[in-house]
Amino acid sequence: MIVCVAVVGQQNNPLYLQSFTEAGDELKLHHIVHCSLDVIDERVNNPKKSWPTLNETFLGLLYPSENYKVYGYLTNTKVKFILVTIDMEVKDADMRNFFRRFHAAFVDAVSNPFHVPGKKITSRSFASRVSAIVKSFGSGTTA
Amino acid sequence: MEDYPEELRTPPVSLVSLVGCPDLHPTISAALHSEQPPINTLALPDFSKISIFARKQRDPLDAGGHPPEGILKKEWLLKHRTRIPAVVAALFSCDQVNGDPAQWLQVCTDLENLKSMVRGRNIKLVIVIVQSTVTDGVSEDLIVALRKRAEIDSKHLVMFEQDNPLEMKQSLNRLSGIFAELCNTYYREEGRRVKGRIEKKTFGFPELNIRYCFKVAVYAEFRRDWAEALRYYEDAYGVLREMVGTSTRLPHIQRLVEIKAVAEQLHFKISTLLLHGGKVVEALSWFHKHAASYERVVGVPEMAFVHWEWFSRQFLVFAELLDTSPASIPGNVSPQFGTLENPLTEWEFQPAYYYQLSAKYLRNKKLSLARSLSLIECSDSAYKVEGCPDSVTPSNFVGQYARLVEEGDTVTVLPLSDAEYTSYAIREAQRFQDSYEIIALFRRSWESFNSLKATRMASYCANRMAREYFEAADFINAKEFFDGVAGLFRQEGWATLLWETLGYLRECSRKLGSPKGFVEYSLEMAALPIFSNSEGETDGDKRECGPAGPATLSRRENIQEEVFNLLKGQTLVAADCSLKILEDQPVLVEVDLVSPLRMVLLASVAFHDQSLKPTSSTSITLSLLSQLPCPITIDQLEIQFNQPTCNFEVVNAQEPSMAESIRGDPAVRVEMAPSLTVLPDKWLRLTYEMKSEQSGKLECLFVKAKIASFFMICCRAESPASMEDLPLWKFEDRVESFPTKDPALAYSGQRFIQVEEPEPQxxxxxxxxxxxxxxxxxxxxxxxxxxxxxxxxxxxxxxxxxxxxxxxxxxxxxxxxxxxxxxxxxxxxxxxxxxxxxxxxxxxxxxxxxxxxxxxxxxxxxxxxxxxxxxxxxxxxxxxxxxxxxxxxxxxxxxxxxxxxxxxxxxxxxxxKTPFVISHRFMSQFRREPLLLTKVKSSSDSDKKTSLALNEMSILIVSARNCTEVPLRLISMSIESNSEENNSHSCLVEHSHGSPSDNGLLVPGEEFKQVFSVTPQTDTSNLSVGTVCVNWTRDARANLAPGSAVLTRLKLPDVNVEKPPLVVSLEYPPHAVLGVPFSLHARVQNLTSMLQEIKYSLGDSQSFVFSGPHNGSVFILPRVEHIISYMLVPLSSGSQQLPRITITSVRYSAALQPSIVAETLFVYPSEPTFSIGLRRKELDPISS
Incomplete structure (x- = not known):
């Protein structure tokens, strides 16, 4: 199950962060997402050391944190997508698929002429679209 | 890791024992220890001590069908490392063997005793006969007898010679070779023996299986057979894991404790072996497996803390192993680590990651312990009634505890019940300061993440550390770390995380009794961009949030209200401490350009003009913005400039009485504002007239707002044109308004103005x-x-x-x-x-x-x-x-x-401008040409230097041209010699001709010429002729004021002077008449003391006929003059060219041809009659 998705801007500031858990561990998820930026920095700055695919937007598993797994995705405008899941068995292909759909939703949201680039995403339709993706993904893997 | 016993932490080392001849023991021990691999020595001085090898009474339970009491015996490993040798060497000196029968008997007895001790354990026996000198021979018979008695191979009886160093060294080498071989055999045989039991499955209990596997692995380690050791450790680990659900031997709680203790030991061995083998990735995977398989084996909730402590230790030990491991991260080898299903990431190779998790689990332990304690306190549970047994000690088995009961002299060991164990464990756990341990772990993690430049991970650790400090009531340290963490969150705009951190900081300030800090943090919190509504608050208790409470809009409002109440003089009362602002210590908060409190109050000041005349006035707009959730009412504003006379105050018109009371200096201008209430996210704009008398820069520096009775906030004034966005708020998607009504001013407005200087009159x-x-x-x-x-x-x-x-x-x-x-x-x-x-x-x-x-x-x-x-x-x-x-x-x-x-x-x-252009020219005398050899020699290129003939007069013409636009009067022109003394000898310059006419007035462009004659008198290549001095004045009037004349000087270039060998002069009349013959003489003077051959020629000319030879040659004696004469008759009138006469000196191969001017003659058609008065008139038409 995906417990949290986040969009992080170029200055590493949160643009969108939504958790999908009932329990009040929102703060913990914030911390996890924030810490995972270090791994993204590391991968982006030393590409040859850590990751074989230079032009790949999907960054793969960033780090396992306690019971969570954190995945990352970097768009070519240096906006980062971060996903936190509690599934222990995750297929990379599923993650890639998720991020592709999420990216599409993000592109639509920032294409809104009233959206100022670099500001938080407050669009409700983006939020509902994201939760739909998250939901479909959750059911897809459990089914 | 330091808590583990030494024998577990280091790889086992083979042990041999030496008996007898104690004086040799140090030598042999040292030699064995320096072997590769080393061998430890157990030295026994004499044979009476050998009883320590004796086998205990065989444990009847071990062989029989009774279940074993535990899994691993605690002492076993230590015993094999320090007390049970693989080889025993009996040392006899030659004298003993060779001695009298009594001695021989003694030797035999000792040997027998030793044999009986050793046999039970399969320990290998070696006999060493020590020879003190070479002559000390032992007869072959005796050796054979001894060997037979000891039942050993011939090669295991060694002669040890200690005569000379070389032989001794050889003996030592031989000895250690035998020892190494026998040790290997011993451990292999022992291993094989135990392995046999495993294979035959002769045991009825898994405990024995584990024990045997462990033993085989240890024996393998003795032999340095790491692969086998690893295999058997893993087997033991696997069997143990299965025991978790099945074992019933001990009470429930203690069973788990034992299993985990053994698992820890096995895991440690495995990790160490893997890391030492350089298999980092395998070690990491193994650790993950270990952690995953035991993480959920918590046991009963009351004893959860024991589990978490153990679990935390697993991480700590692994982190330490990784830290000290020489194996490097295979970063550049395989890009994607681990298996495809379970990839490893960067941090998992860093010890810091494990330290952090260890700290986290230790925190779990702390919380579980607190929970257990509170459970005990509130419930009158059985644990409490039963009390804690006084003397609980670790028992003989790993991970087991027992109760010691003393009755008189006898001490009996009794098993513990779970309840007793629980109370014992709680009592033990209470003795430890977990907080400091957690902080230490987080600190290690923090330091390493910092050195890895992973600032966010480091700040997460710092955050956790600070929380521990906070919980341990060490607010000073907590505040320091929280401040650092808050800085990062502010910078990157993580409002929710910042909220949590500020909540702690606010609480720290409150506990430390610092009202200023409390006010600042509270205001910053209240101004954070957090808008989530209060839905979440219903389950607020469940949420994991700091003392700040949940990050919601309503909570922000609460905080603002709370802090303003405090600032109005109310006492903030909390459970443990109260805070009040004293009247004589009002809170002054300063907001500069980088302060996070800019969100609380932002002051922008803009002059409407860019410059100001001293007498006129301009407008200034003061705009205030606050992001606090509730409106704030300012009582009084003070605006301060760099020119103090311009300062003014603004008071709230609605409360003039209040303003009156605050007012201080009556000289300061006071303005009234209809309202001084700043609404959230809305600019409050105030515009006033400004005037300044003083020229220069007038700059608004500060805007001070007095809000409640005891609160003053001092904002640095900012220009709207160069104003930074508000931190955190800049990422919010909100409508931004301009600080001034006029948007153009918002882009260009500055907080300073240039006051102009008064107009000069x-x-x-x-x-x-x-x-x-x-x-x-x-x-x-x-x-x-x-x-x-x-x-x-x-x-x-x-x-x-x-x-x-x-x-x-x-x-x-x-x-x-x-x-x-x-x-x-x-x-x-x-x-x-x-x-x-x-x-x-x-x-x-x-x-x-x-x-x-x-x-x-x-x-x-x-x-x-x-x-x-x-x-x-x-x-x-x-x-x-x-x-x-x-x-x-x-x-x-x-x-x-x-x-x-x-x-x-x-x-x-x-x-x-230059007044005059002065030029000069040298000429030789009319119709007289000295032969100058330098002129002849130098090629056609113009010579740099003019050459003059020695003692021959030359003509120098100096001309000065007025190149200005005004007429100048030239007073005089002269040539001054450069050096007075030399002049008389070297060069004679005479003013010969020309003087300024018409008072010397030269109109622009006009030229004045003066002629000088120069006679060089010294033969030198660098003759300084002198300096031309032109005395002139701008003044046109004839009578000069003294000193108004200007002297312009120009040094003439140096000339070359040489002695001419020949001088040719042409002599003929100044004019001729048509048809009237005249004579032409060429006078050639030989100035040398040598005979000179001269060739001469006269060319034909249409205008003249002449008599005389065309060509000829003549010798001229030294210092003699020769004249060549011709008679010429002019044939046509006018200015005519004479026939070209060429005189060539053969010696110098130099031809001398007079210049064309010198050979031109005017021929009159008839005899002229000259009249002096008419001369000019007559000549004019001709010359023109």
Whole structure:
């Protein structure tokens, strides 16, 4: 199950962060997402050391944190997508698929002429679209 | 890791024992220890001590069907490392063996005893016979007897010679070789024996299986067979894991404790072996497996803390292993680590990651322990009633505890019940300060993440550390770390995380009794961009949030209300401490450009104009913005400028009484504002008139807002044009409004304005016209006329700057630095006043300072309408164009009244020109040509130097052309010799012709020529002819003022003087008449003391017929003159060219041809009649 998705801007500031858990561990998820930026920095700055695919937007598993797994995705405008899941068995292909759909939703949201680039995403339709993706993904893997 | 016993932490080392001959033991021990691999020695001085090898009474349970009491015996490993040797060496000296029968008997007895001890354990036996000298022989019979008695191979009986070092070394080598071999055999046999039991499955219990596997692995380690050791450890680990659900031997809680203790030991061994083998990835995977398989094996909730402590230790130990492991991360080898399903990431190779998790689990332990304690306290549970047994000690088995009961002298060991164990464990756990342990772990993690440049991970650790400090009531440390963490969150805009951190900081400040800190953190929290509504608050208790409470809008409002109540003088009462602001210690909060409190109050100040005349006024708009969730009402605003006279205050018109009470200085201007309430995210704009008397920059510095009784917030004023976005809020998607009503002003408005100088009312004029001439003292008259201002303490500054270079004007560098040689070309000589000059020189206060291109002179006080003037004298040394800058600074009133200095500037470009172009020419005498060899030799290229003949007079024509635009009067021209003494000998210069006519007045372009005769008298190649001195004046009048004449000098180039060997002069009449013959003589003088052969020729000419040879040659004796004569008859009239005469010196192969001018003759058609008075008229038509 995906417990949290986040969009992080170029200055590493949160643009969108939504958790999908009932329990009040929102703060913990914030911390996890924030810490995972270090791994993204590391991968982006030393590409040859850590990751074989230079032009790949999907960054793969960033780090396992306690019971969570954190995945990352970097768009070519240096906006980062971060996903936190509690599934222990995750297929990379599923993650890639998720991020592709999420990216599409993000592109639509920032294409809104009233959206100022670099500001938080407050669009409700983006939020509902994201939760739909998250939901479909959750059911897809459990089914 | 340090808690583990030594024998577990280090790889096992083979052990051998030495018995007898104690004096040799140190030598042998040292030799064995330095072997590779080393061998440890258990040295027994004599045979009476061998009983320690004795086997205990066989454990009947071990063999029988009873279940074993535990899994691993605690002492077993230590025993095999320190007490049970693999090999025993019996050392006998030669004397003992060779001695009398009694001694031999003793040897045999000792051997028998040893054999009986050793046999039970399969320990290998070696006999060493020590020879003290070579001669000490032991007979072959004795050796065989001894060997037979000991039942050993012949090679296991060693002769040890200690005679000389070489032999001793050989003996030692032999000995250690035998020992190593036998150790290997022993451990292999032992291993094989135990392995046999495993394979046959002769045990009925998994405990034994684990124990056997462990033993095999240890024996393998003794043999350094790491692969086998690893395999058996893993087997043991696997069997153990299965026991978790099945074992029933011990009470439930203790069973788990034992299993985990054994698992820990096995896991440690496995990890160590893997890491030492360089298999980092395998070690990490193994650790993950280990952690995953035991993480959920918590056991009963009351004892959860035991589990978490154990679990935390697993991480800590692994982190330490990873830290000390020599194996490097295979970063560059395989890009994707681990398996495909379970990839490893960067952090998992870092010890810091495990330290952090260890700390996290230790925190779990702390929380579980607290929970267990509270459970015990509130429930009157069985644990409490039963109490804790006094003496609980670890028992003989790993991970087991037992109770010691002393009854008199006898001590019995009794098993514990779970309840007893629980209370024992709780009591033990309470003794530890978990907080400090957690902090230490987080600190290690923090340090390593920092060194890895993973700032966010590090700040997460710092955050956790600070929380521990907070919980341990160490607020000073907590605050320090929280402050660091908050900085990062502020920078990256993580409002929710910042909220949590600030909540802690606020609480720290409160606990530390710092109202200022409390107010600042509270205000910052209240101004954070957090808008989530209060839905979440219903389950607020469940949420994991700090003392700040959930991050919601309503909570922000609460916080603001709370802090403003405090600032109004109310006491903030909390459970443990209260905070109150004292009247004599009001809180002053300063907000600068980088302060996070800009969100609380932002002051933007914009002048409506860019510059201001001293008399007029302009508007200033003051805009305030607050992001606090509730409106704030300001009682009084103070606006401060860099010119204190401009400061003013704004008070709230709605509460004038309040304002009255606050008002301090009556001299300060006070404005009323209809309302001073700042609404959330809305600019409060106030516009006022401003005036300033003082010129220069007027800048608004601070805006101070007095809000509640005890609160003052001092904001640095910001210009709207260069205002930074608000931190955190800049990422919010909100409508941004302008600080000023006029959007253009919001983009261009500045918080400073330039106040102009008062308009000068004084005329400054520079009256020079035309260009200056090089050499003269050029006069520039300067006139200062007062028109509307009187002049006090006036000062005139003069600056000369190269017109092309520019830029030096008024710059202090130009005044102080020594001038470059270039700027010396123009020089300010002096400033001459008119009437006041004497006066100003007398007055010592007045300044008068003149440098080459800079001058200052003071101007006397002038009344209205007065005039003062002076002349600047400037001299040009080279033609150059310069800018003359003159500036007058003065006070319009007498000094005390007005501090305002007024400046007037004027500039003038002046061209410096050369007055005369002087040129010169040398000529030889008319119709006389000396033969100058240098002229002949030098090729057609024009010679650099003019050559003159020695003692021959030459003609020098000097001409000076007026190249200015004004007529100049040339007074005289002369040639001065450069050096007086040499002149008389070297060169005689005589003024022969020409003097300035018409008073020497030369109109522009006109040329003046003067002829000099020069006779060199010294044979030198560098004869200085002299310097042309032209004395001239600009003044056209005939009678000169003394000193007004200017002398322009030009040094003539040096000439080459040489002695001519031959001189040819042509002699013929000045004119001829048509048809009338005349004679032409060429006179050749030989000036040398040698015979000179001369060839001469005369060419044909249409205009003349001549008599005489065309060609000829002649010898001329030394110092003799030869004349070649011709008779010529002119055939046509007019100016005619004579036949070309060429004289060639054979010796010098130099042809001498007179110049064309020298060979031109005018032929009259008939005999002319000359009349002196008519000459000019007659000649004019001809010459034209």
């Amino acid at each position: 004084v005329d400054l004029s520079l009256n020079a016209s035309g260009s200056a001439l090089v050499g003269e003292n050029f006069i520039v008259p300067v006139t200062v006329t007062s028109k509307g201002h009187a002049i006090h303490s006036g000062e005139l500054k003069i600056n000369l700057v190269d017109a092309r270079g520019g830029g030096l004007l008024m710059s202090p560098r130009g005044e102080l630095e020594p001038f470059s040689s270039d700027s010396h070309h123009v020089e300010l000589l002096g400033i001459s006043g008119t009437l006041e000059e004497d006066e100003s020189q007398l007055n010592l206060d007045n300044i008068r300072k003149i440098q080459q291109s800079f001058g200052v002179v003071s101007v006397p006080d002038l009344g209205l309408g007065d005039t003062w003037s002076c002349n600047l004298e400037i001299k040009w040394h080279r033609p150059k164009s310069v800018m003359l800058y003159v500036s007058l600074g003065y006070f319009p009133n007498s000094a005390e009244a007005a501090p305002q200095r007024v400046n007037v500037h004027k500039s003038l470009q002046i061209e410096g």
